[in-house]
Amino acid sequence: MRDNIHDVIIIGGSYAGLSAAMQLGRARRKVLVIDDGLRRNRFASHSHGFLTQDGVDPAVLAATARAQVMKYPTVRWVSARADTAQRIESANDADGAAFEVNVGNERHVSRRLLLATGVKDILPEIVGLQQRWGKSVFHCPYCHGYELNQGQIGVIAGSAISMHHALMLPDWGPTTLLLNNAFEPDAEQLKALASRGASIEQSPIEAITGHADVQLADGRTLPFAGLFVLAHFELASHIPQQLNLDMEHGPIGSVIKTDTVRETSMPGVFACGDVARPMASVALAVGDGNLAGASLHRSLMFSAI
Numbered sequence: 001m002r003d004n005i006h007d008v009i010i011i012g013g014s015y016a017g018l019s020a021a022m023q024l025g026r027a028r029r030k031v032l033v034i035d036d037g038l039r040r041n042r043f044a045s046h047s048h049g050f051l052t053q054d055g056v057d058p059a060v061l062a063a064t065a066r067a068q069v070m071k072y073p074t075v076r077w078v079s080a081r082a083d084t085a086q087r088i089e090s091a092n093d094a095d096g097a098a099f100e101v102n103v104g105n106e107r108h109v110s111r112r113l114l115l116a117t118g119v120k121d122i123l124p125e126i127v128g129l130q131q132r133w134g135k136s137v138f139h140c141p142y143c144h145g146y147e148l149n150q151g152q153i154g155v156i157a158g159s160a161i162s163m164h165h166a167l168m169l170p171d172w173g174p175t176t177l178l179l180n181n182a183f184e185p186d187a188e189q190l191k192a193l194a195s196r197g198a199s200i201e202q203s204p205i206e207a208i209t210g211h212a213d214v215q216l217a218d219g220r221t222l223p224f225a226g227l228f229v230l231a232h233f234e235l236a237s238h239i240p241q242q243l244n245l246d247m248e249h250g251p252i253g254s255v256i257k258t259d260t261v262r263e264t265s266m267p268g269v270f271a272c273g274d275v276a277r278p279m280a281s282v283a284l285a286v287g288d289g290n291l292a293g294a295s296l297h298r299s300l301m302f303s304a305i
């Protein structure tokens with residue numbers, strides 16, 4: 001039995017999960033990475049803001065990371081979706097298996113569990129928006145604002161939270177807040193928008209066409225270099241809920257609550273990357289995974305769970 005037990009099962013083998021796997025592989029620990037290949041940024045062809053890799057195709061980043069991690073002989077990979085994960089109630093101390101993960105008919109067991117399962121974006125239902133996501137419609141100005149070359153930027157309002165986008169984006173180009181019946185700015189908000197030089201468009205949006213051309217209900221079409229939307233997010237996997245982990249709730253979505261070393265409310269279960277932080281980026285996911293990997297290693301050595 002002992003030989004079949006992994007030190008750590010990592011669910012989610014993108015930037016955060018692979019970064020943790022590298023730490024653990026370098027400590028010669030037995031790791032199983034389970035991943036079904038649905039990275040959050042799979043819609044984009046360029047990733048920005050990660051030192052040494054600025055502008056690289058995010059698929060190439062992930063493939064290079066995976067190739068580097070899989071050179072460590074104690075790391076195994078399964079390309080599949082993990083269906084369930086649970087604490088083994090009758091954990092056998094001699095074996096040390098504490099968690100089981102089911103992938104189809106296969107059962108895998110481990111001493112520790114890492115969730116790096118990410119989140120998925122819930123986009124507003126506007127004709128033409130989904131197919132332009134990551135290409136000319138974005139959420140993160142730091143990731144994609146610079147490449148708009150100070151051209152016209154449209155912010156599609158989802159609620160009053162879109163004020164945040166509208167006030168930030170003038171640093172990347174002349175900005176129009178497209179209200180789309182989502183909210184009505186009050187006097188103070190109007191003043192703030194004016195002080196940042198952002199203009200307002202009242203007519204609702206009918207569709208997005210061309211590169212990022214917004215067709216309005218009143219018949220006009222406004223062409224933009226790029227559009228930003230307020231995307232809400234959901235966890236990409238229901239395993240955190242299955243494990244009944246404590247969550248942190250924010251205005252656009254909830255993430256798994258962790259302590260400073262990335263351990264969750266269930267001892268022995270760690271979480272890193274977008275699934276455990278509201279502010280998302282590849283660099284932050286990699287840093288988080290690095291921390292979680294080292295924390296898991298210490299937990300294996302020094303903590304009873």
Ligand SMILES: Cc1cc2nc3c(=O)[nH]c(=O)nc-3n(C[C@H](O)[C@H](O)[C@H](O)COP(=O)(O)OP(=O)(O)OC[C@H]3O[C@@H](n4cnc5c(N)ncnc54)[C@H](O)[C@@H]3O)c2cc1C
Binds near residue numbers: 041049080119134140
């Ligand atoms: C359109 C777009 C563009 C972006 N551009 C940038 C950019 O330019 N720069 C930047 O820094 N950030 C960018 N981001 C943000 C970036 O994508 C995320 O911060 C990053 O992917 C987080 O990495 P992660 O490893 O936490 O999660 P993810 O990359 O989302 O990976 C999670 C992995 O877990 C897997 N998974 C989930 N559940 C299961 C399960 N049950 N079983 C098996 N596998 C599972 C998924 O298939 C996926 O492979 C962008 C995001 C979007 C949406």
